[in-house]
Amino acid sequence: MVLSWTKVRVFRRAHKGKKLPGGDLDVEVVVPAHFRCPVTLDLMKDPVTLSTGITYDRESIEKWIETGNQTCPVTNQVLNSFDTIPNHAIRRMIQDWCVEHKSYGVERIPTPRIPVAPYQVSETCNKIITATRVGDDNKCQELVGKIKVWGKQSERNKRCVVDNGTGAVLAAAFDSFSSNSIEKNVAVLEEILGVLTWMLPLGEEGKSKLGSEASLRCMVWFLNGKDLSARQSAALLLKEMPVNAVAKTGGVAEALVKIIREPIGPTSTKASLRTIFHLVSSSVDKERIKQRFSELGLVPLLLEALVDADRGICEKAFGVLDCLCDREEGKKLAKANALTMPVTVKKILRVSNLASEFAVSLLWKLCDEKDEGILIEAIQVGTFQKLLVMLQVGCRESTKEKVTELLKLLNAYRSRADCVDSSLDLKYLKKPF
Incomplete structure (x- = not known):
């Protein structure tokens, strides 16, 4: 089977105004068979080799394994190990081939970053624990920034970070630094907030740490702040916290109403409405909280938001209004x-x-x-x-x-x-x- 990569338009643009041999613009670039992934038949961008000796594109073979397959797609052998080894030789050959065919519109594949390994995540988490213990906010911020970069590189890295208990470690660090001066540790706390948002839902240990009085007080502080990214991160995390603990946090009603009054975007609005709904429907102090939200002018704010709201906001806003109208106010x-x-x-x-x-x-x-x-x-x-x-x-x-x-x-x-x-x-x- 031969796979052709036709790049007629790209070729035309590259040679616009030039006289071409034979005058034929329909150029077919044949991709060598050993450069193609056996699963997708596409040119491999990050070739890796399994224990069976067969080379695949990393993304396609990882999807194959993640869907529950335990065999090599080509040989059908049961895999003794799911480890993948980067095939640098094939990757360099593919890059050289791309350079050779650049005039035909073939772009050179970039050198892939090596995915983060579990031991790297565990090692970084241990360093965060140590930095937190001695109160070194600068070192902790540097390490959290490292995790943030890993997460941005690929979804695979995110899964690796989450699966190795990073959420609980960061939640503990957030709790520790928020117990001291928030203003002094604002940089590291903001960095942790941003990373924790893509680790949701957190496990019980993480929820326990973030549900502490100090952590919740810090989230409310960020909700009232000026940094839009930090406000959104705080809103997303707050909705995951135990409702009764949130209800006891001073200033939480005012901070949530501020998000509705000065919306950042649909994501933060929905998160805040979900928190409000839990507070007015299931917290032990819901009657007092309903009264407070009414006093803060939440009813007219929700009615105005409903006019052009999407499904998620409509459902939550009506749910909150329904609860608020249990009271005469x-x-x-x-x-x-x-x-x-x-x-x-x-x-x-x-x-x-x-x-x-x-x-x-x-x-x-x-x-x-x-x-x-x-x-x-x-x-x-x-x-x-x-x-x-x-x-x-x-x-x-x-x-x-x-x-x-x-x-x-x-x-x-x-x-x-x-x-x-x-x-x-x-x-x-x-x-x-």
């Missing part, structure tokens, strides 16, 4: 906001089943038979029609009960309201803030 704030009804009704059946269920629950809490104004507004924005459709398409039993109750309640006011099309355009709605 939350209900009053939601009822007083001009966005509440049109946004909530508009999102039903347009985002996801979960978002629709949260939205129905929110309406169920807001629609009070004693409040004629809110009922008429609900009808005017098309709530009755949307709820009928929900019954037709189907929903969970608990949601169906709420829908049925709402329909009965709203039906009594249908004749007293001038119904309008449910596809209300929100951009013409005057916002109260």
Whole structure:
């Protein structure tokens, strides 16, 4: 079998304006068979040899092994070892061949970096432990930076770093340096934060260290800071922490609301909303926390965010609003906001089943038979029609009960309201803030 690498366009650009022998621009470059990976048949970029003596491209043979295969693809022999040895001779031959055919548009493959080995990761982790023990923040920062570089080089390096317990070591270092002066150790703490974000989810040991009072206080400090990268890293880590420990951390509500008010990006917003949802739905002090979030103006912030939000943000924002409206303060704030009804009704059946269920629950809490104004507004924005459709398409039993109750309640006011099309355009709605 012969594989040809046609680079007509590249060749034309390289020889634009030149007279070519024979005038034939359709040039075929034949890649030698021993330069091609037996698995993908592509030119090898990082040739490595297995214990069976067969050479493959590193990426393809690692994927083969990671999917559970324990044999050599060519010989079908059971592999006694999964170790791969770089084949430098073949790699140099391929590079020389690429240089020879450069005029035909063939680019030289770069010399690959040698992947990090488990013993290197373990050795670096031990050095981090030592530097942490003596409080050497500069040395620790240097070592964490080394791990950061490994992670940037390849996904394989990331897996190797994570699989060798680095997360727990870095969490312990973060806890130790945050127990002292945060301002003094801000550089190393910020470096650790950034690396830990691609090690999620952390194991129990790592969570235990990051869930300490000092670590959580430090994360809140970063959430309130000016560095956008550090703020996002802190938000991503905070959502993984034990909810009751987070609830006891001073200033956490203010810091999370700041992320919603001054969004960095969808990732940090979703992470913060997830943390808020856990705090208002499952923490032991959730009633006090709900009141605090209401006082901080979270209700109008969420309603404004819902207008153009994606699925992830919609689901979490509706979940939080539903919890906040368990209290009278939350209900009053939601009822007083001009966005509440049109946004909530508009999102039903347009985002996801979960978002629709949260939205129905929110309406169920807001629609009070004693409040004629809110009922008429609900009808005017098309709530009755949307709820009928929900019954037709189907929903969970608990949601169906709420829908049925709402329909009965709203039906009594249908004749007293001038119904309008449910596809209300929100951009013409005057916002109260």
